[in-house]
Amino acid sequence: MTALTRLSLTDFRNYASLALPLDGRHVCLFGANGAGKTNLLEAVSQLGPGRGLRSATLPEMMRKDAPGGWTVAATLDNDQKIGVALETGSGAKRNVRIDGASATASDLADLIRIVWLTPSMDGVFRGGASDRRRFLDRQVMAHVPSHGRAASRYEQAMRERNALLERGHVDPAWADAIEARMAEAGAEMAINRAHVLEALQVAIELRPDGHFPKADLALEGEAEQAALQGDDFKSIFETLAETFRTTRRRDIAAGRTIDGPHRSDLVVIHRPTGAPARDASTGQQKALLIGLILASAGALRADGDGPAPLLLLDEAAAHLDPDRRAALYEELGALGGQAWLTGTERFLFEAFGDRAQRVRVDDGAARVED
Template identity: 45%
Template sequence: MILASSIRRLRLTDFRNFATLDLDLDGRPVCLAGPNGSGKTNILEAISLLAPGRGLRGAETTEPLRRSGDEMAASWAVYAEAVTAEADDISFASGLLEGGRRQTRMNGKPASRADLARHLPMIALLPEHDRLFAGPRADRLRFFDRLVAANDPAHGETLNAYEKLRSRRQKLLESGRTDPAWLDAIETDMAQHGVGLASGRLHALARLQAAIDAAADDVFPKADLALDGLTEAALAAGAGIQEAEDQLMTALAEGRDRDGAAGRTLTRGPHRSDLTARHRGKEQEAGLCSTGEQKALILRLVLAQADALSQRSGAMPLLLLDEACAHLDEKRREGLADAICGLGAQAWLTGVEAGLFAAFGNRGQVLAVENGSVQV
């Protein structure tokens, strides 16, 4: 049985342009309508800070503090009461502590990344993702890794460990202190974490592609996805874990001089992999499609990921969809509403006018946002 995570109460204190906010909600999708700059995305960001990581804006801990003229609040806080697959009543809180440190709690106790990801999974889609397939490789990889981590919290920990090791190796190479034994040890650890990353991505990609292929509607186009990476290719070709680790260690060792001279890791490790997509119906690379078609492809991908995650874990994630209806015609807006309601997900959507959400009818909760206040 699939159970949907949903926020039933949301409270903000001194967060961005909200002095206070207290919303009582039900499990239906939440549609936030209002002019640009009214605070719609701020609400989505606040919710995202109840998940592992730095939120959908990647903000520093003091950035969300409310400012009024020359005055700045001393702290900010986000509090939510939610129904999840784990329990009917769980509280989540995140806020700024003394010393500029952020802490996130669940039922009043400090929460780990794994706890948050398991109890309140969420997937975010932002306007900058509209042309994700035409943009920089690093943005696509970051987006995909977040999707993988939503399904597998350990993936995020593996990625953090790999990046820390990569940074240590690069600093050593640039300093000239290239003790081979020291570098060998770092690169051995990098290879272990790197192969773990690649393996996790391949498994997630297979589940995601299966969910895309199984979608019955034709409102959003289907994409054929692939991962372009040295380690991913080795594993996909049948290489064992040890063989893939040895291959990556060899590549790193051979690239030491080049990476040190370049000031960045040019060696083709998992940090330089890419997510590629092809519009199946048009037989065209996704990056060459129109903005509207790319938006539709991304929406298909996000909806498929939500479905794949729920099938694996039994929990439907929250969907944070900022300006999701932009670049969509009426048919696709209707298709999006039907898809979200069909999944049973509590999606949080933003848009400049309430008419964008007409397709939800009484299946959604439309709230008016203006100047840091919300009207039901």
């Protein structure tokens, strides 16, 4: 089990100061709308790589009227103390500490891995490719923390290429250099995505059949296809570099980079009907999404190189009928890590029995009830 046995906050969102002692079981947060339940999940999500569950900037998470900065600190069930902070004067930088000493985000990623599901992901199958790409990349980051840095390098190089294209006349040597950086980062991204897609599909097969249906996954994108077929880094790099070089003229006309890993899509098929997830009903899509997130957590658990994942489920319980809720709590038993759930009512978590702690959240305060 990977679990938090304590969560402490200062000046984070609507929490001036919070110290929440926990016993390592799953955590059910309940309380009124606006009480601060999602804020607590967002705080926990700061312990992983990236911007966290709301994709907020570091200053946005600071409590309004606070003197400056915020901290999220936690104790792990092996008694290690971890924390992240935004300190005044440090710019927009996240400071990481492990057992009192300054550390890096990748040190932290060796100790804790986090997956989440929020209501804002509900439209992921209906939306555009960019929503699904972001969804996939979040799962990839939980598995491969360096994925976010590869994506940033790619974005940066692409911005430079687009600026060059917009000018209309392109110096070939300059473009070659920029495109090599894009191809390098893009090949890394594609390999990460393919690797995680395969791990997800394996984890899907290992999940129980029933309330949260299985999905068949595929990736649309030249580089991802090559990675799925087992092409190595060098070959994917060369193919991407060649694509960028041969599409230069067309991209000058368009004023932007048309093809590349920034356009890839995650294809999800709802297995029980064989239809694309986008055509499934609202309820079917929700159940499919929960199944995917459970598979993502399952894939992290199966990967013995790192800790079992923490799973943050915002408002997942309220939309499920009692049988599905019970099935969800049952499946969380096999997670190997602590699950954090939110809901407005305590009764939503009844079927957990004594497998979870209940925490009442009330206007920037939280306390364990039992």
